[in-house]
Amino acid sequence: MFKFISEDEDTKARCGHLVLRHGTLETPAFLPVATKASVKMTTSRELEEMNAQGVIANAFVLFLRPGVDTIETAGGIHRFMNWDRVVFTDSGGFQMLNPDFLVKVTDDHVTFKSPYDGKKHDITPEICAEIQNRLGSDVALALDDCPPYGSDIEHMTASTKRTIQWARCFRKATEDESQNSFGIVQGGTFKDLREQCTRELVDMDFNGYAIGGLCIGEPKELMHEVIGWSTPLLPTEKPRYLMGVGSPEDMLKAISMGVDIFDSVFPTRNARHNTVYTHTGKINLGKGKFRCESGPIDESCRCYTCANHSLSYVNHLLREYEYLGMRLATLHNLHFLITLMEEARTAIMEGEFNDLKNDFLRDYLGSK
């Protein structure tokens, strides 16, 4: 159930409470990615301490390893991970972009191969729903057909038709409401297809709507345009989830367009490559100029890393390829995005979201 709490006057930014089996997601919210039931380098205690409200795991990847049986034996994905807050599970549609996984797509299923043993698996929307139901996540994402950016209009038309058809089957298989069920809007960068897909999915009365197939290589301006094709057609009283988007600037812009939920591997992946967020922009922590910097990564940050360690120390660890350096950078980046969402919620409720957004973007992008 999504409780609409507040709307910003100047923008379309919204605050809400998405009430789920394992707790409430206060939106706007950022979900750290736990593809294999683990947020890279990070314990569930650390996620709790940074006020992460939920994570997103990948149902198809977990179906391959360790297998649904193993997770069901543990009592579901939450107990398996020792995480008692919200878990979303992605369907596996996104893996179609990965040639290590994709074999072929037909009108009624996708055939994946396991990158572990080469074994083929036909995944229908119904099987996809069953996997997620057995994993016991709070929110199941519909099986979608996600073609690469740049696919032509014929390909995208057929693909969008499949996404709609699969969503219908998936919705039927998840109607018992034991778990929230979200549809995923596709349609590439074609306005007609995006609008058609959005309308059809809305008719299916999902518990929420994801916008998929973005942040996969298209220009940023186009991405924001595409988001704007869907949001006006989505029902106000349902949550909107922009999948795979997680840079601070993109999230703030999308929030101002009415998006509620985000996920991205950026904060964890960037951290492992020395890049961290600060209020004055991204920095490469491995640079020599930080060698003797006694201050924290970001003066205003209250994460474990900034509270306990100097730039100089993290710089040393990263330059020496010490795992602890990647851990400390990961903690900082996740905390930074989660805190930014907290600040966005407060600002929306106080009618000051536009100021927050403009001030943040001025400092964050201005330094480049």
Add this chain to the structure above:
Amino acid sequence: MFKFISEDEDTKARCGHLVLRHGTLETPAFLPVATKASVKMTTSRELEEMNAQGVIANAFVLFLRPGVDTIETAGGIHRFMNWDRVVFTDSGGFQMLNPDFLVKVTDDHVTFKSPYDGKKHDITPEICAEIQNRLGSDVALALDDCPPYGSDIEHMTASTKRTIQWARCFRKATEDESQNSFGIVQGGTFKDLREQCTRELVDMDFNGYAIGGLCIGEPKELMHEVIGWSTPLLPTEKPRYLMGVGSPEDMLKAISMGVDIFDSVFPTRNARHNTVYTHTGKINLGKGKFRCESGPIDESCRCYTCANHSLSYVNHLLREYEYLGMRLATLHNLHFLITLMEEARTAIMEGEFNDLKNDFLRDYLGSK
């Protein structure tokens, strides 16, 4: 200052308090290894939570990167690492075993090359003392000449003579007592040389004595024999530190011979290769048989990993090469050894060390 607290009646096991600038090391004690000012994968908070009393860093490695200046600017090794408990620093003598470092040894210094840039550095005992003094560790280890296992009697005789000569120079350079200074007994597996080296070092009145050059390839029985050549010659009122030894069975045996302090990369390195300690022996956590095991790694363990995660989950993470799996295994292994030392201290004080040792070894080795 070493306060002698208690001695076991049946064995030579001892309890003591080594009072240092940054706190007291209650012995027997195990020091996790922080070669580059970081215990692999582990934060200082986690080390505190598992009751680690101290760590050992490597002075020569830190001299190369990030450099003594950087650490001095931070206010010393403790502030650099954000670790306010005990820090030992090893001298670099051990790096002579590594052809990436060693260029040559002369009677008055060792020439190392930096594996980073190939630059050569002549390290005398005095320079070695100065580096450790500037790093600000609680205990500085003398520069020793550590030849490979199997070196012949001529080589070892010359090398031991150098170790003694360097120890004398090092002791002179560290006489101000601002920092504890430990000599390192060498002499390979030659009884005469070990005894001679021990006696000469004892004459120099170090604050403590390390036994070096062991656990470098010699058979286990020989290692215990070599320890027994030194311990009777070492003064009762000074701490004894067996360097590089860290398997549970070796530590318990060495404690019964009167050793007080240990360090080893085994617990962290083993963890990264899926091997963890349990009271019924070492296990390979990556094995398929643990796939659905809902219990912890060790039922009696109170570490973060065992308190929060199942064997099944850690097994999954390790099989998937998720960093979190290595982290959780590392936490468990370090906690296991530190707790074993706590149990040894209690048992010694209660006059039950021999029972603890025999019971532990029966369960631990019996399962193999």
